Amino acid sequence: MSKGFKKRIRQENTENSGFGNRASGRFINKDGLPNVKRKGVNVFNRLSWYHTMLNLSSFRFITYLVVMYIFINLIFAFIYYLIGVEHLTGIDKSDPVNEFIDVFFFSSQTFTTVGYGRIAPVGFLASLVATFEAFLGLLTFAIATGLFYGRFSRPRAYLRFSDIALVAPFQDVTALMFRLAPYKNNALTDADVTLSAAIEINDGETLRSNFYRLETHLSKISTLALNWTVVHKIDENSPFFGFSADDFKNTNIEIIVHVRAFDEVFSNTVVQRSSYATEEIIYGAKFVPMYYPDKEKDSTVLDLDKINAYQRTEMPVFDTEKL
């Protein structure tokens, strides 16, 4: 960090970031969640299992459901086995393994309420357990229905951010820019972006992070159908005013991005966050266009694989001594 640069930051530290000066590490993870661990309060109160189930990948979610299904059936099979196979009709009593297999399948036929009846409870105890298993089965599928619906219908922005942010010449100055694009068949309108920066400042003795709001060249767009290149002009109002390539490399910077838009399918506001840390900022590069007219000239093609495509560019030289 060039010694003199702290003086160059003219904007005042904003206090309402919600992060304190004693916080450490990245503030916002790449996936948009704050980098905070919670302690105290027991784990059941601290975790919302619904939020957890909503954030699982589809594959893990299905796996959990299947494992739980097998596990519940094993428990009930064990209970029926303890009660005694003589309280179930139609059991293959040739040997204990076959008995257990049959009570396991009886359990699953009860839990799913298929109830073929080939195996059926006759005694009081077996009937009672089966009564509760069927009830539990239905409630479980009621909960699964809610989880499936919660998972699909959860409004999400489905935005892809470029992995890197670039510093490039822009109009008569330079600008920090990154881009984002919607990658699914949703329809976003009235999008706006809020940028802030956490810059680590060495004020003689301690390291502390200051927060700055970054202005954007265009902070709102009407229809978010193509890619959107978000541009923060590095002029006098920017905390990066006068930063050299080395300043960008040697200062701990984190650009925090917060995008908000209206999804017309969900009729709901959706948000997505991301962040760019020092090592994800490239000085002296500009993005290559990622959309073009299609062959028939009657539509526009957005090539999502080009979102990170950039090329090197010459940077103007500023006389930082004069700043």
Next chain:
Amino acid sequence: MSKGFKKRIRQENTENSGFGNRASGRFINKDGLPNVKRKGVNVFNRLSWYHTMLNLSSFRFITYLVVMYIFINLIFAFIYYLIGVEHLTGIDKSDPVNEFIDVFFFSSQTFTTVGYGRIAPVGFLASLVATFEAFLGLLTFAIATGLFYGRFSRPRAYLRFSDIALVAPFQDVTALMFRLAPYKNNALTDADVTLSAAIEINDGETLRSNFYRLETHLSKISTLALNWTVVHKIDENSPFFGFSADDFKNTNIEIIVHVRAFDEVFSNTVVQRSSYATEEIIYGAKFVPMYYPDKEKDSTVLDLDKINAYQRTEMPVFDTEKL
């Protein structure tokens, strides 16, 4: 396009349309979705199947469900058949076709959890497959429940737009107008409309589209129960100021409409978009009223079939040379 008219556009091009100058073809399709094709990213990540299922017509949605139901049962029937019909009780073993028919129906009785029991699994393998089929059946219906609910409960504006926009005399100038009306038994309030225009400009060498915000005579209304005629006055602030009938015919114009209202049944904001291209703009015509008092004079009748009804009207002649 009359050569001189570009100079006449006094308003500045707005940059925040979200569409670039290199985009081609209509920007917003008639149904309100952007005219953009996405490429890159594999198709599974690019399509939100939930958004897709929500946008299907009811008929196609039901058809998909039925086809999927038959398909899944065929697959399971095939599996049971491979395992061997001797592992199912009650199968009609007169010939292979009857066997397959019986395993198919056994599969459907398992998948729907009817489980009559006339046909029931006895071996380990058949029981295991049946266990998973019943589980899959319940999850499938859990998903179907979510899809049905997602489809009905999706907040939609249910607005019908006139197919055409008209240019008619209005107050002391002319105005571009179209109308819209709610056609379902929903209750919309606090409606507002945003209009913008994409106008293709030939600046000597290249064709490019500029975007302009269009002001509306009334941009908000309290209760959207009757039809709403949206009026854009073509005065000095309009990019169409001084356009002749020929200018309207020969310039590539697209009027992009964005309506937002509050639905009191869903308690949610709903939006609907549409657009009018050059060929959908009629110069010198005005709309015929589409609502009138009913016979008993105690209510108002809105005749939705008249939404496109217009009549020709004389246009004032402007001395465009003076503009």
Next chain:
Amino acid sequence: MSKGFKKRIRQENTENSGFGNRASGRFINKDGLPNVKRKGVNVFNRLSWYHTMLNLSSFRFITYLVVMYIFINLIFAFIYYLIGVEHLTGIDKSDPVNEFIDVFFFSSQTFTTVGYGRIAPVGFLASLVATFEAFLGLLTFAIATGLFYGRFSRPRAYLRFSDIALVAPFQDVTALMFRLAPYKNNALTDADVTLSAAIEINDGETLRSNFYRLETHLSKISTLALNWTVVHKIDENSPFFGFSADDFKNTNIEIIVHVRAFDEVFSNTVVQRSSYATEEIIYGAKFVPMYYPDKEKDSTVLDLDKINAYQRTEMPVFDTEKL
């Protein structure tokens, strides 16, 4: 209507009511819905059956479900009967009535997926129909699940409005007032109210309704837990300035009320509308308080049955000639 009073209305007619001058009868019904009939477009497109099902009373909703259940079972019973009872096992073939009764119950056991198996399909056709009936049954209950959830979870304000609006002395002038109170165990905050008036004006030849926005003494309150008396001061800015008791009686007036609040249980904005017509406005009366401290003095009691309680009051005499 006193001849001179039209001149006294100083406020300008607002154009954005969304109702035209040719509309007739009450604008907003007492239940808050606009008094408009729709014509054209076929009835299936014009009615959102989901909105219709959501607005039914609980009793009618349940009745519809039961009737539909019996009806579907009768149709399927008829189909099975046509196919022939010999394709079902376990049918009581003593006489045609018993046969029909048994196929009816077989149908219901299939539709609900109970599937005892005492009666079970054996032929291809009966099995096929049963396969589809079970599928239809599950989809029907999937839809019912959605409807039940849609009905409970629909955000509603649950406000009770006083049946009448009063004109009473207020501060140094008079005011038009009515009151409203939440009657359910929901928690409303940040409530605001918008008032407008439709006043029928006889301008010599035709009768037309003009719309005016009415200012309210307090238009927002933080917590809507007790009753809220909404007060419109009749001062110079009011269209009712100078109205005598006779003017209120002889003019066609409609006060349109729009309340919006945030429900903390649904975490959603809820709205409710109502209206007061000429015959529901009482001149010279004021409301009796409807809440009081409870006996232990540690809570407040809101008596909802008193919402319409008022007492006559003396009105100040204004020299309307001077206005």
Next chain:
Amino acid sequence: MSKGFKKRIRQENTENSGFGNRASGRFINKDGLPNVKRKGVNVFNRLSWYHTMLNLSSFRFITYLVVMYIFINLIFAFIYYLIGVEHLTGIDKSDPVNEFIDVFFFSSQTFTTVGYGRIAPVGFLASLVATFEAFLGLLTFAIATGLFYGRFSRPRAYLRFSDIALVAPFQDVTALMFRLAPYKNNALTDADVTLSAAIEINDGETLRSNFYRLETHLSKISTLALNWTVVHKIDENSPFFGFSADDFKNTNIEIIVHVRAFDEVFSNTVVQRSSYATEEIIYGAKFVPMYYPDKEKDSTVLDLDKINAYQRTEMPVFDTEKL
């Protein structure tokens, strides 16, 4: 209450609290709900059972479901018993108790639609009742599905408030402060807080509560991931300006807190309220920090068990006579 202090409150009483002067007891309970009892209107109209079911603890909710399940089955068992066990096949007729046990389990097998078929209805009446029980069963589980989903998906802030508010030195004056922290794995952004105070004033004869809006040092923060200490500076604009330790102890005060934030998982605004009464305000104490860097210095740890941790602090002495 020091006699002279009423004069010191310079701010005007706000009228839009929604609470009247005749209300009594705490205004907002600790859990955020208004301290109001409703009377009149019958209890079924006054209670939204859906709101009630949503607010039950998980344990009570499950208990209610189980009790209801047993209760419904007992009723149907009784009906089948009255109809006569001879209308059901497979009943163990050894003695009346066994008969009742078998009809009870038949009922539960019908209600859950398991329908093993070991016991099955044969007569018209028993079949009819079973038909309706299966239908009722499915509707009940449809409702349960809705309730489960309503319970999980209900947007909630999951904020923990400190039990106590403190009065501590702050900058050059003193301030009243409390803190709050998110305790679950949800992601809150754009949080804002609104504070108001109810202060009981003895104006000679009667006791009445006045309401004041309290300004906060920071009323909005961008990311609510760590704890947030809400600070109300006690300067000239505060109704507490010049309050001594005794004033805080002897005056009936209630600080009403209203926090609003955007939850990114639910994509919805969530709110939570709380209040601090006189006995929950500690004069001369400050909070101990509750977050710190983790050992690896790459993340921040929030210790939720420390939310109430404070230490005594010296208070500046103000010459209240001069105020």
